[in-house]
Amino acid sequence: MQAIQARFRYLFQSTKGLVLVAIALIALVTAIWGTLSGPMVEWGVRDVTVRLLGFDLQPAEREGRIVILYHVIAMAVVAIMVYLITDVVPMKKHQQTTINATVTLGYLVSMFCGLGFAYFGHEWLLHGLYLFGLSLVFFAGLLLAAALFPWRKEYYVQDAERAHLRGLDLERTAFFTMAVAALGSAVLGAITGSYWGQGHETFLAEDIIRSPDKTTLQYAIIGHLHIMLALIAIALALVVGVWFRFRGILHKISMPLMILGTIVMTIGTWSVVPMHGGSAHTIIYVGSVFVLTAALFLVIFGFRKIIRDRLAERGIERASFGQGLRALLHDPLRFGALWQMVFMNFTVSFVGIFVAVKLTEIFRVWPLRDERLILTGHWHILSGIIATIILLYYADMIDLRGRVRQWFGWAVILGSDLAFGAVTVFEMKRLFVSEANQQPVVDWTMLLADAGIVVVLLALAGLMIWRLVDLFDGDGLWRREYREAGLDAQRVEVGEVLTSAQEMSK
Amino acid sequence: MKAKRFLIGLLMALAAVLLASCSGQEAAELLVVETGIDPDAWALVPAGEFLMGQHEHVTAVDYDYEIMVTNVTNAQFADFLNAALSDGTIRISEDGTDLVGYYPGDEFHGYRHEERIDAGDWPLFPLDEDGTRLSFDGETFTVKEGYHNHPAVYVTWFGARAYCEYYGWRLPSEVEWEKAARGTDGRPFPWGYELARNNANYYSSRDLFEKIFGKYGDTTPVGFYNGKTYEGYETLDSPSPYGVYDMAGNVWEWTGDVKDKQHYRYMRGGSRAEYEHYLRVWASNNAAPQYASPNVGFRCARDAAPGD
Numbered sequence: 001m002q003a004i005q006a007r008f009r010y011l012f013q014s015t016k017g018l019v020l021v022a023i024a025l026i027a028l029v030t031a032i033w034g035t036l037s038g039p040m041v042e043w044g045v046r047d048v049t050v051r052l053l054g055f056d057l058q059p060a061e062r063e064g065r066i067v068i069l070y071h072v073i074a075m076a077v078v079a080i081m082v083y084l085i086t087d088v089v090p091m092k093k094h095q096q097t098t099i100n101a102t103v104t105l106g107y108l109v110s111m112f113c114g115l116g117f118a119y120f121g122h123e124w125l126l127h128g129l130y131l132f133g134l135s136l137v138f139f140a141g142l143l144l145a146a147a148l149f150p151w152r153k154e155y156y157v158q159d160a161e162r163a164h165l166r167g168l169d170l171e172r173t174a175f176f177t178m179a180v181a182a183l184g185s186a187v188l189g190a191i192t193g194s195y196w197g198q199g200h201e202t203f204l205a206e207d208i209i210r211s212p213d214k215t216t217l218q219y220a221i222i223g224h225l226h227i228m229l230a231l232i233a234i235a236l237a238l239v240v241g242v243w244f245r246f247r248g249i250l251h252k253i254s255m256p257l258m259i260l261g262t263i264v265m266t267i268g269t270w271s272v273v274p275m276h277g278g279s280a281h282t283i284i285y286v287g288s289v290f291v292l293t294a295a296l297f298l299v300i301f302g303f304r305k306i307i308r309d310r311l312a313e314r315g316i317e318r319a320s321f322g323q324g325l326r327a328l329l330h331d332p333l334r335f336g337a338l339w340q341m342v343f344m345n346f347t348v349s350f351v352g353i354f355v356a357v358k359l360t361e362i363f364r365v366w367p368l369r370d371e372r373l374i375l376t377g378h379w380h381i382l383s384g385i386i387a388t389i390i391l392l393y394y395a396d397m398i399d400l401r402g403r404v405r406q407w408f409g410w411a412v413i414l415g416s417d418l419a420f421g422a423v424t425v426f427e428m429k430r431l432f433v434s435e436a437n438q439q440p441v442v443d444w445t446m447l448l449a450d451a452g453i454v455v456v457l458l459a460l461a462g463l464m465i466w467r468l469v470d471l472f473d474g475d476g477l478w479r480r481e482y483r484e485a486g487l488d489a490q491r492v493e494v495g496e497v498l499t500s501a502q503e504m505s506k
Numbered sequence: 507m508k509a510k511r512f513l514i515g516l517l518m519a520l521a522a523v524l525l526a527s528c529s530g531q532e533a534a535e536l537l538v539v540e541t542g543i544d545p546d547a548w549a550l551v552p553a554g555e556f557l558m559g560q561h562e563h564v565t566a567v568d569y570d571y572e573i574m575v576t577n578v579t580n581a582q583f584a585d586f587l588n589a590a591l592s593d594g595t596i597r598i599s600e601d602g603t604d605l606v607g608y609y610p611g612d613e614f615h616g617y618r619h620e621e622r623i624d625a626g627d628w629p630l631f632p633l634d635e636d637g638t639r640l641s642f643d644g645e646t647f648t649v650k651e652g653y654h655n656h657p658a659v660y661v662t663w664f665g666a667r668a669y670c671e672y673y674g675w676r677l678p679s680e681v682e683w684e685k686a687a688r689g690t691d692g693r694p695f696p697w698g699y700e701l702a703r704n705n706a707n708y709y710s711s712r713d714l715f716e717k718i719f720g721k722y723g724d725t726t727p728v729g730f731y732n733g734k735t736y737e738g739y740e741t742l743d744s745p746s747p748y749g750v751y752d753m754a755g756n757v758w759e760w761t762g763d764v765k766d767k768q769h770y771r772y773m774r775g776g777s778r779a780e781y782e783h784y785l786r787v788w789a790s791n792n793a794a795p796q797y798a799s800p801n802v803g804f805r806c807a808r809d810a811a812p813g814d
Binding site for chain 2: 037041042059060062063201202210212213277278359360363364365366367368369434435436437438439442443
């Protein structure tokens with residue numbers, strides 16, 4: 001019993017355990033629900049899943065199911081981001097505990113009840129609990145924002161290498177800004193959700209992109225989904241900054257840009273609602289430039305740091321280009337987290353800019369079907385890139401070493417970049433191949449994308465299986481992480497409190 | 507060293523799989539199938555309310571109308587092109603790349619992303635596309651062998667409209683199209699509530715033509731899914747409640763609506779190149795009216811004759 005309790009405490013009270021549980025659940029949901037679309041349908045796997053699990057897939061409810069599935073996965077990712085933030089940003093222990101507990105309960109309830117409602121008939125109690133879970137995640141966000149409040153003197157910094165404004169820690173302020181922006185943006189979605197069944201009908205944004213008469217509620221959802229993903233990306237960039245001990249002049253430029261960019265981008269996406277599109281896009285572009293520039297400075301700093309640290313480690317003072325490059329690539333986890341941010345521009349930002357430039361020539365003639373491919377492709381890729389950075393971060397967090405570190409890191413980087421690159425070519429195929437002759441391009445790109453995804457999923461599966469097996473080892477890695485998290489000490493403290501309480505009651 | 511060998515082996519295996527998968531479309535002979543469904547037939551759709559769209563809004567159509575039982579075929583479209591070309595209704599464009607015809611233009615609202623569709627000659631059918639099913643010798647269009655009863659494709663919205671108007675008909679509106687496809691009981695597919703692979707021609711539906719030409723397949727002859735068995739391939743009889751065939755899959759179908767604030771024209775029904783969710787009766791696609799594709803065809807509608 002004690003052994004189970006210890007493992008339970010590790011999984012639900014330590015940052016590493018909590019992140020592991022969330023990653024494992026996302027992996028599980030992705031593995032099962034991923035069989036419902038794409039090549040898995042072609043190969044007949046979908047039918048097996050549906051039969052085995054008893055899914056109820058009414059054709060008219062597909063969009064609703066997808067919306068819930070997106071939220072289920074997003075809540076788990078949000079929970080991971082919350083765990084990482086409460087781990088790296090200074091705050092009181094009780095704040096960290098309360099926030100983590102609330103967000104954990106929230107995402108677990110929304111995940112199990114949301115999927116139960118969407119895929120196994122419509123038990124409305126489950127829908128209510130799903131909303132309750134989402135509300136808990138929101139409430140955890142409120143607690144997080146309060147904990148991150150940067151104007152408390154105890155969190156002021158005087159380090160000349162850090163961005164600060166008369167002591168106000170701008171990195172903490174960037175985290176706080178992101179959290180507040182995320183809360184407001186969640187409200188955009190929640191308000192629309194509250195009209196569901198009262199004039200608002202379920203839709204996927206990519207399906208109505210060309211409709212000139214979108215409702216205000218539809219604009220709210222479009223704003224909501226765009227900014228939420230962007231804010232998760234910003235949160236992750238900030239966490240990676242802490243990981244790399246981002247400092248110096250680039251930090252001093254980057255943090256104000258990140259704060260400003262977050263605010264401008266958020267205002268831009270919110271103003272989609274009253275402006276009904278229009279110049280809101282311009283505001284968003286301006287905000288994006290600030291954020292992307294801030295991220296670029298982080299990448300420059302990080303690459304230089306990786307090279308510098310490695311060369312120092314090897315005692316090389318004047319390195320050749322080749323030595324520098326080898327130093328940069330020697331650690332795929334640290335290199336990969338930054339490289340994925342760069343790669344994101346090739347598969348997301350540049351595609352968006354190119355499409356905007358070619359708007360009249362392409363989108364005004366092409367079918368919606370092709371535009372939809374680019375829309376869904378680019379945000380799936382952005383989500384995927386965020387997921388890979390989290391995986392690389394987590395692998396470093398649990399201190400993967402040696403060959404396992406190399407294999408895991410490079411598998412994630414190369415597999416995902418192969419997949420995302422192939423999907424980008426697939427999205428843009430109409431530029432260089434006609435519909436009548438497209439099938440070889442479709443076959444190649446889909447095969448490469450599938451191969452890349454399989455490589456990443458195998459790496460992830462390997463990691464998860466190893467961690468699962470490790471849990472059965474009384475003195476496994478989990479035990480070390482348990483001790484590192486101070487859970488032994490906490491247990492003693494709680495025991496002491498309980499004993500003294502009992503004594504007092506006597 | 508072992509790792510390097512493993513990596514090289516892995517890359518070679520991947521390359522082999524890629525090469526095997528991309529051997530290209532084989533030059534297989536087209537299967538000629540007579541379905542027994544008459545492409546000249548029309549189905550009557552009576553006036554009355556029906557449930558429209560994914561969210562089933564009660565929509566009234568207060569007149570009887572008729573809609574073609576099948577898509578317009580290559581044979582029918584070739585006949586039209588030959589007749590219209592010879593009587594001067596349509597012309598070859600100056601650069602010789604398209605057949606063009608006059609269109610009176612749309613009202614322009616200057617709305618965001620809206621493009622002008624002015625009065626003038628607009629492309630009806632491309633002459634320089636290698637995927638079309640018609641041959642042109644400079645004077646006459648003929649159907650490429652085996653394709654006479656396949657749906658006419660690569661027809662622009664202007665071309666589809668010109669065809670229907672030439673015979674005194676019209677393109678169905680979206681409302682007319684959907685009612686003809688699903689009847690009044692709110693079903694998601696023309697034949698009912700579930701989709702089987704042998705109900706319709708869609709991506710990876712493993713139909714007879716897909717087996718011959720690979721995953722992308724080919725169009726199936728109109729009325730193919732009528733319960734007959736062809737060369738051992740069994741189809742399910744899949745008409746709509748009004749007896750209209752191919753309202754899901756095979757080719758997208760142009761509809762006639764010209765909507766405010768946009769130049770896009772809407773298509774319904776999904777196609778052989780789409781996954782199954784596009785085959786739901788409310789699913790739509792849209793493109794500029796000059797867009798032509800191997801996956802887009804059309805059918806016509808007309809007012810019901812008195813006494814029908």
